[in-house]
Structures are given as C-alpha cells and as structure tokens.
Amino acid sequence: MTADSTFSIVDIRQLRKRYGTNEVLKGVDLDVKRGEVIAIIGKSGSGKSTLLRCINGLEEFQEGTLHVDGQPLKHGDAKAMRELRQHVGMIFQGFNLFPHLSVGRNVMLAPTLVKKANAADMAATARKLLARVGLAEKFDAWPDQLSGGQQQRVAIARALAMQPSVMLCDEITSALDPELVGEVLKVVEGLAEEGMTLLMVTHEMNFARKVSDRVVFMHAGRIHEIGPPAQIFNSPQTPELQQFLATLH
Amino acid sequence: MVEFTVWQILWNLLLAARWTVALSLIAFAGGGIVGLALLAARLRRWPGVAMAVATYVQVFQGTPLLIQLFLAYFGLGLFGINVSAWVAASVALTLYASAYLTEIWRGCVDAIPRGQWEAADSLALSFGEKLRHVVAPQALRIAVAPTVGFLVQVIKGTALASIIGFIELTKTGTMITNATFRPFTVYACVALMYFALCWPISAVSKRLERKMRRDR
Numbered sequence: 053m054t055a056d057s058t059f060s061i062v063d064i065r066q067l068r069k070r071y072g073t074n075e076v077l078k079g080v081d082l083d084v085k086r087g088e089v090i091a092i093i094g095k096s097g098s099g100k101s102t103l104l105r106c107i108n109g110l111e112e113f114q115e116g117t118l119h120v121d122g123q124p125l126k127h128g129d130a131k132a133m134r135e136l137r138q139h140v141g142m143i144f145q146g147f148n149l150f151p152h153l154s155v156g157r158n159v160m161l162a163p164t165l166v167k168k169a170n171a172a173d174m175a176a177t178a179r180k181l182l183a184r185v186g187l188a189e190k191f192d193a194w195p196d197q198l199s200g201g202q203q204q205r206v207a208i209a210r211a212l213a214m215q216p217s218v219m220l221c222d223e224i225t226s227a228l229d230p231e232l233v234g235e236v237l238k239v240v241e242g243l244a245e246e247g248m249t250l251l252m253v254t255h256e257m258n259f260a261r262k263v264s265d266r267v268v269f270m271h272a273g274r275i276h277e278i279g280p281p282a283q284i285f286n287s288p289q290t291p292e293l294q295q296f297l298a299t300l301h
Numbered sequence: 302m303v304e305f306t307v308w309q310i311l312w313n314l315l316l317a318a319r320w321t322v323a324l325s326l327i328a329f330a331g332g333g334i335v336g337l338a339l340l341a342a343r344l345r346r347w348p349g350v351a352m353a354v355a356t357y358v359q360v361f362q363g364t365p366l367l368i369q370l371f372l373a374y375f376g377l378g379l380f381g382i383n384v385s386a387w388v389a390a391s392v393a394l395t396l397y398a399s400a401y402l403t404e405i406w407r408g409c410v411d412a413i414p415r416g417q418w419e420a421a422d423s424l425a426l427s428f429g430e431k432l433r434h435v436v437a438p439q440a441l442r443i444a445v446a447p448t449v450g451f452l453v454q455v456i457k458g459t460a461l462a463s464i465i466g467f468i469e470l471t472k473t474g475t476m477i478t479n480a481t482f483r484p485f486t487v488y489a490c491v492a493l494m495y496f497a498l499c500w501p502i503s504a505v506s507k508r509l510e511r512k513m514r515r516d517r
Contacts, residue, residue: 108423130427137425148420152438161434162424207420214424 067116078273091260094270108140141211149195156191181209201232221252317473332398339403361400374465390462409440449506
C-alpha cells in the first residue's frame with residue numbers, strides 16, 4: 053500500500069442489482085484504498101463478477117452509489133461514463149482482443165481515440181507496454197497468432213495504455229491452459245508490486261493468498277466475509293466460507 | 302411486323318440495360334443509406350426504435366415488391382402527387398432494399414461477440430468510435446457475401462418496375478417482342494443481359510471475400 057492509503061479509490065455503498073425480480077447484489081459495501089489489491093472469491097452465481105462489472109458500468113445497478121476516484125458512476129450520462137472508464141481498466145476471461153487489429157494497434161487504439169494521443173508517441177508507448185508484459189517482439193503480430201497466455205498479456209498492455217487508476221480482472225486465467233496461467237499471473241503480480249489498485253475475481257486461491265491485501269468472500273449477493281488473506285484462508289469465521297474453502301481441496 | 306436482326310435486338314437491349322443499372326444503383330445507394338440509418342438507430346437502443354424498425358422490416362419483407370411498386374405509383378397519386386414511373390420505382394426499390402439491408406447488416410453486427418463491445422466500452426470508446434473502429438470492420442467482412450447476394454436480387458427485382466411503365470431491360474424486351482413476334486429470341490437475350498450484369502458481381506464478391514480473409 054502506498055502512503056495515501058487513506059483515500060478510497062473505489063467506494064461502493066449499498067449497491068443493489070436486480071435482473072427482473074432476481075436480486076443478484078443485495079446491498080454491497082466496499083471501500084478500496086489506492087494501491088490495494090483485492091481478491092474476490094466465491095461460488096459461481098454469488099455475484100462476484102457482477103460486482104466487478106458494476107465498477108466500470110458494464111452492468112447497471114438499481115440502488116446504491118459507486119464512486120471511482122471521487123467521481124460518481126452515472127448510467128445514461130455518456131460523458132461521465134467515458135470519463136470514469138478512463139480511470140478503470142478491465143481484463144476479461146476471454147481476452148477480447150480486437151481480431152482485425154495487430155497487437156500494436158490493439159494497444160494504441162483507445163489512447164489515440166479517447167485521449168487524442170499522438171500516434172507516433174503512442175506506438176513507442178505501446179512497444180514499451182508490450183515489453184513490460186514480455187511481448188516486445190509481437191507488436192506486428194495478429195491476435196490469433198498468439199497463445200492464450202500471450203493474448204491475455206496483450207489485453208493487460210492494452211488496458212494499461214489508458215493509464216487507469218484501477219484495474220479490474222475478471223477470472224483472467226480461467227480460459228487458459230494450466231501451463232499458461234503462470235505467465236499471466238506473473239504480470240499481474242508485477243502490477244501489484246508497482247502499486248496498481250487491483251480488484252480481481254479469481255479461482256487461483258494460492259495467488260489470492262500471496263498477492264492480495266484483502267480477500268472478499270461473496271455469498272448470495274452479499275459480502276459474506278472480508279479480511280486479510282491469512283484470516284480468510286486460515287481461520288474462516290462463517291460456515292459458508294468454511295464450506296467453500298473445503299470444496300477447493 | 303418489323304424485321305430486327307439479333308444484333309439490333311441486342312443493341313437495343315443494351316441501351317435499355319443502362320436504365321436497369323441506373324435504377325439498381327439508385328435502389329442500392331438509397332437503400333444502403335436508409336438501411337444504415339435504421340441500423341444505427343437500432344444500435345443506439347433508443348426506446349421504441351427497435352419495434353418501429355422491426356415493423357418496417359416486416360412490412361417490406363412480408364409484401365410482394367410488385368405490390369409495393371403499385372402502391373408507390375398509384376398510392377401517391379391518390380394524394381394528388383403526380384409521380385413518374387422513375388420516382389415511384391426509385392422510392393419503392395429504395396424502401397424495399399433498405400428493409401432487407403438493415404436486417405442483413407443487423408445480423409452481421411449481432412454476430413460480433415459481446416466481448417468486443419465490452420472491451421471497447423471498458424476502454425472508454427464512444428458509441429461512434431466503437432462502431433467505426435471495432436464493430437464495423439469486423440461486421441463488414443461477414444456482410445460482403447449476403448450484401449452482394451442481395452444486390453443481385455435487387456438488379457433482378459428492377460424487372461418488376463416494367464409493370465408500372467418504367468422502360469428498362471425487361472420492358473424493352475417486351476416492346477421488341479411486340480414488334481418482332483420472336484419472344485424466345487428476345488427474352489433469351491434479356492436473360493443473357495441480366496446474367497452478364499449479375500455474374501461479374503458475384504465473382505467480384507467471391508474474390509473480395511477471399512481477399513478480406515487474407516488481409517484480415
């Protein structure tokens with residue numbers, strides 16, 4: 053955690069989200085400090101991905117408030133959403149690289165359009181970012197020529213190119229072959245060490261234990277337990293978390 | 302009875318084919334512009350628009366083009382607007398083409414995985430930027446084959462405009478037949494003309510598709 057860790061960068065209050073009559077988030081409160089690494093765990097259907105996707109407005113919520121870097125999230129206000137999304141990067145389970153653009157252009161697209169970055173400068177930045185994720189030589193490659201692990205690392209570089217204050221990771225290793233998981237997690241770990249604020253939904257419990265400052269256990273649309281990894285994994289308080297952890301072994 | 306040589310028949314048909322081409326181009330350009338506007342409105346998710354466009358599409362897909370031509374030609378006359386066969390045919394074919402094209406293109410846009418939209422959203426791209434830089438380039442590739450397929454349909458569909466007195470390839474064929482009493486020869490030539498118009502377009506489409514697959 054950095055020095056200004058008292059300032060909360062993501063502030064979620066009483067967030068409720070419904071699909072019709074089905075309430076998937078039933079009043080979530082979460083306060084994330086700058087530089088904090090949060091792992092979100094829980095069964096499928098517990099609302100953990102939905103919560104993450106609410107933070108950059110991919111999902112609309114019906115009640116409660118959500119602030120990123122002090123700005124409130126306002127659905128339907130395109131300008132405010134565009135502003136907020138520049139502060140929030142997201143990496144997906146399915147990579148979602150743009151298949152019609154080369155790797156370099158994937159990284160350059162958003163900054164040149166949204167931040168009106170100069171194309172030549174941005175190309176240099178893109179090369180640096182690709183080098184950072186270990187793919188310096190892939191600038192001109194096409195996404196479908198890369199392995200899953202490489203594609204996911206390009207996706208990380210693409211998200212970093214917007215210089216976000218928060219990075220959301222939605223099960224980013226779940227679609228990867230086991231031998232490719234490590235290379236992606238290494239990059240994420242590097243981000244955490246550099247002080248990036250991370251919220252990650254993950255099934256990699258060892259990784260969550262090693263990297264995160266706090267672990268959030270979601271159950272039935274609520275934050276059921278929250279605490280440092282040592283507490284969550286070693287002395288779970290609730291039967292639900294105990295049961296969840298037991299099923300992993 | 303007038304004696305026409307086959308060359309004279311072909312020459313006259315060739316002259317008439319210009320109007321078939323012109324009408325096809327009008328229908329396609331007009332239909333393309335209207336169809337694109339309808340698609341954009343649909344993708345914006347403005348309330349009520351989806352229903353309205355769907356109804357529009359259903360109306361034009363669910364009624365014969367011939368009847369649409371009649372309605373445009375005689376219907377506008379009821380309101381005191383005197384329309385030429387040119388205007389009526391252009392209007393009817395434009396509307397007809399727009400209904401089909403907007404539906405074809407919507408299918409192509411729907412074929413783009415949701416993750417592409419979400420990735421563009423989370424990179425803070427605006428609606429226009431998403432369409433222009435992420436969705437359109439990918440949709441375009443899948444749209445080539447069905448769009449060109451429909452273009453060929455439109456070219457053949459212009460033959461119906463002959464019924465409201467628009468003088469194009471088919472109408473000219475009928476007129477020559479009336480003069481020469483050689484229907485088989487004349488209509489065979491007409492068919493040949495349509496084929497000569499449509500076949501190269503299909504061939505170009507195939508090449509375009511292959512090229513796009515290679516170039517990404």
